Amino acid sequence: MNHLPQAWGRPRDDVYGAYDHSHFQTSGPIQHTQSPIVTGTSVVAAKFKDGVVIAADNLASYGSLARFTDVKRLRKFNDQVVVGFGGDVSDMQYLDRLLNSLDIRENYSSSETALNAKNLHTYLAKVMYKRRSDFNPLWNHLLIAGLDGEDKPFLASADLLGTTFTSPTLATGFGAHLAQPILRRTLPDDASVEDVDQETAVKLVKEAMKVLFYRDARSMDRYSIAVITKTGVELHEDEKLENQSWQFAEQIRGYGTQVN
């Protein structure tokens, strides 16, 4: 040992060679989120002639573990907007608080018009894009459902890259692959929205949720569903999938129990 404090407690240079100071660093470069941790799976939504239906199950997974089973992933913003969250749950909670503070600031003065779904989608898309441009994305895929400035049904998405998209039907995550084609059978284009009533749209979305539960291993049979119309938001947060039939499972070949 010598008189230099920086050498104390370290391997001796004369025995082990020169000390590698990279081991002594307490801080590295700032690292942002590389992957989500606790996640919610698909959000599914469809327009109909008077409004929008949106649904998401109540599960938050930790990897493949079904960690939290009563998680509400649909958030009512006001009487004409609901936001559905797919992806990281803690980022969803951050966004929830952000929307809370936005709502409080928005109501400091009582204005005639509240923020509508279109306004909120613009806002959230900008938040998402800002964060991805900082290389620190909010790991979510959002569906914003409600009414636009003319009280017409509005449905659009914003994702972790800041990408925005709008369509008569939308689904995030696994649902984008599995539910979207089913939804499109009923709602192929904008014109078809006028021909679909609330009952049909709700049935369609519930059917999509059921198919997702059949095929998505990160999903659950408890879900939340909201219908947004001019009369307000009707939100149910503890629905159960009904009329399940697992008969198709016997036909599955190539994976699972029947490998061949």
Next chain:
Amino acid sequence: MVSPLADTSIGTGYDLSNSVFSPDGRNFQVEYAVKAVENGGTAVGIRCKDGVVLALEKLVTSRLLKAGANKRISTIDRNIGVVSSGLLPDGRHFVSRARDEAASWRSMYKAPIPSSALANRMGSYVQAYTLYSSVRPFGVTAIVAGWDSEAELPVDGQVGAGPKVGSGGKKEGQKHGGPFLYMIEPSGLYWGYYGAATGKGRQIAKSELEKLNLADGELSLEEGVKEAARIIYVAHDDNKDKEFELEMTWISSLSGPTKGRHEEVPKELREEAEKLAKKSLDDDEDEEEEKMEE
């Protein structure tokens, strides 16, 4: 020569700088700030059984101002409102600070600020302006009204319910929340009140409030709205100020009309309350005339 101010301690030099005591223990700058409040339009707050009402006599300073615009009662958080009397810009700064306090409480504790905590923080803030020679005290007295939720609130951003069993420090049947009313003066002094009044007509307003027996906790919110309107009308001095607008906000319980939120009293109810207020004024005048005749 005898100074015209010889019989007061004013003009002895102890009133020229903030935070300086006079030999008999007064801070004149604060007392002058109170004078500024005494010139403002009357503001009233009533704590009712199932909510709180705020009312303000908004003196019309110009015919060029749009009627009903330029609101003076402000929302701090969803469940808290503030009305102030005195220097208007000081009132706005007070509101701005209160909003910051409410927001910072939310970001720290993930829950709305309790009315008592807001009053405490704003009391401390106002008091700090009596301590330094580089600032002057607030020229406002503010009435803070709040309804603290009686329901168990989720933490902001909470998405699930958590375990249904286990510890949590909860007491069965414990009562939470309710209506709250505080008044903060330029000195930083604040008390909780059943009924509070400040501004020009505060003396009349206070004596009217005392007649309501608010401590009994029997007055309903809707009666409170009507009383508040009547008191503003009674306290208004027709001789000095010709015109005024009545501004009123309220906060009800979760089961009430505003669902625990601070909102403007709906136009219909306000107009009805104003009609009743005017009527009761007319009736009083008639009675007085009858007495004179006797």
